[in-house]
Amino acid sequence: MSINITTRFRVTVAPAIALIVFSLVSGCSSDNAPATAAVPKVGVVTLKAQSQVLQTELAGRTQAFMVAQVRPQVGGLVLRRLFIEGSEVKAGQVLYELDPAPYRAALAQSEASLAKSRASFKAAQVTANRTAELAEFEAVSRQDNDDAQASVQTAAADVKLAEAALEIARINLTYTRIVAPISGRIETSAVTPGALVVANQEAVLTTIQQLDPLYVDVTQSTTELLRLQRELAAGTLRSAAAGEADMALRLEDGSLYNQTGRLKFSGASVNESTGTVTLRAEIANPERQLLPGMYVRGVLEQARDDQAILVPQQAVTRSASGNTSVLLVVDGKIEQRQITVGRVVDHQWWVTSGLAAGERVVVEGGQKVRPGAVVSVVDDADLPQVSMTKEG
Template identity: 45%
Template sequence: MQRLNLKGSVALAALALMAACSKEEAPPPPPTPTVGVVTVAQESVVLTSELPGRIAAVETSEVRPQVSGVIRDRLFTEGAMVRAGQVLYAIEDAPYRAALASAQGQLGAAQSQINATRLQAQRYGQLVALNAVSKQEADNATASAQQARANVAAQQAAVQSARVNLGFTRIKAPISGRIGRSIATVGALVQTGQTDALATIQRTNTVYVDVTQSAAQLLDLKAAMASGGVTRSDGSARVQLLLPNGQTYPIEGRLQFSEVTVDQTTGAVTLRASFANPNGLLLPGMYVRAKLVEGTRTQAIMAPQEGISRDPRGGATAMVVNAQNKVEQRTVVTDRVIGDKWIITSGLKPGDKLIVEGLLNLRPGTTVKPAAPQQIGKAAAQGGNGAGASAAGNTQAGK
């Protein structure tokens, strides 16, 4: 009996020892994770749109011949600046000089007939009163005098036409600007109404930039301006240019107008801006990107991009810390990116604590310790535990 009690005491002691050992080996509860938060506030931001565009000259003129003939001389240098009225080509003018001389001779002959027919009409008018000639003969004399005057007018018009054609043998620049290459050389035959232009002149001291904007964006902007959410300081929006090499054009442009119709194939509206081009840096046909300053949105809610993620369906979501320091997931609607922030139109309100660091493996309902974003790394260094190191790792992953 004593032996059984001894065995039972030993067993109880072993169980107590095992319970004490297991209680000592139980892991401590995980520490509360620290997350970096920013407080959402309303800001006044400048709205910009970056749109593709092409440069076009303010004035473009294609030089074509107005009379046919052989080019005798080319009087300009390709790529040079020309002024309006400057002679560019000389067409062989001998046939046109001869045509002018012939017209002038015919005019002289017609003018010589005026006096003779006029005097004859006067004499017949006197004789018909004396019944010396018939009235028919007097009428014929009067008609001959009128015909002579009409013939003079016709010959004068022929002389003027011949003189104009002679002037067209000197092909002049219709506008001032920079002239391109010449497709015709000395000795080439050119004809009136030909399809190909001899050269093209473009005035580029000021250029147009034609950009396209979706009709939906334009409607949203007008609606925001009508509601007072977006204001514009002046009547024309400012425009900046991004050149093909990535540099920003140093001179700011102005929006001139927007097209009155929407392109049926693309659903876009064409906008035209003008830019000063004193150094000729902007060339017609150049592809650029125009940054259009649309206006200023007042009381905009801005959220750092680090705090906005996407769900499997592509919707924007955000994690916020509520008053009980628990994580809440919000579905938000984003408008556009300004710098490193999203404009949020719904889902967040001023005063919300948006989590921007420590988002990895974070679940809604988790109790967290909010801190300024730059303090996450310090907390990990001071804690020296696995949770702190994990928070620091999350910070790097978020970045």
């Protein structure tokens, strides 16, 4: 009976002990085995050459081509206003009518004074002729003859004075009809019929602004101005005429204006406090879309590169010394390379040297790898698309 118990114990316990020992040995061997390191993944963008325009944007504001402040040249009571506020008016168009009655009376008085002066002149001539004849026979003294001749000259001068007074009266009468000195858009009126105005008063009656063409005054540093002038002289800056350059206009909402202007470099002066110059451009405004005082940006096309290389900004790092570099994936390994960049074009650096089309630049995961590390590549087709829109 005891033999059977022993045999049963061995059959039951032995496999369990063997299982426990195998588990302990397996656990120890698992702890001592070296772990396999995971290969880091990086996102890359494959560079492509593309046509790119080098542009400069200059901040500025629009100005009216011509501005005329309308004031009365004679005083009087305003009888009528003959324009619609905010409308287009033509040069010579009557804007206001003043009460002409006083000036018509003054004109009639001047006409009468002229007639009187002419009559006095004729009488003085007759007297002088008779005195001259009598003087030949010594019937009158020489002094009387001289006085008679002087009276003729005085009467002639009085006629000229009367003629001038008559002309002034006529001019003043025409000034009662206040006309537009230039063509353009007229603003609101500061007076209404019934108002009393005086000659050459300080307050304007209204203002007229010529809006087509329009001026655009832009500011630029003196350093940039000299560079633009050199590029204009070298022919790399698109030129409209001698001393001028083509300029597009970007409006406040970011859209481009549908007319091209001409930026003129002549007559620029330097602001001593800011070191900037104000340059004036002229641009057509047939639809009156532009108004004086609007903030705009003048866009100058300086050069065109048909093999430009653009790199996303997040791919470029700058050292404390100012050197710029990128990480590349070459033959499955990370390579660091110094590059030279120009300006920013829509969140991308325009690379002037150091990179070529077809190379793969790391844009994601670069902070986790070092030069020489083996990496797994996530191609740009699997990354969020980087905008390649040109800077305008």
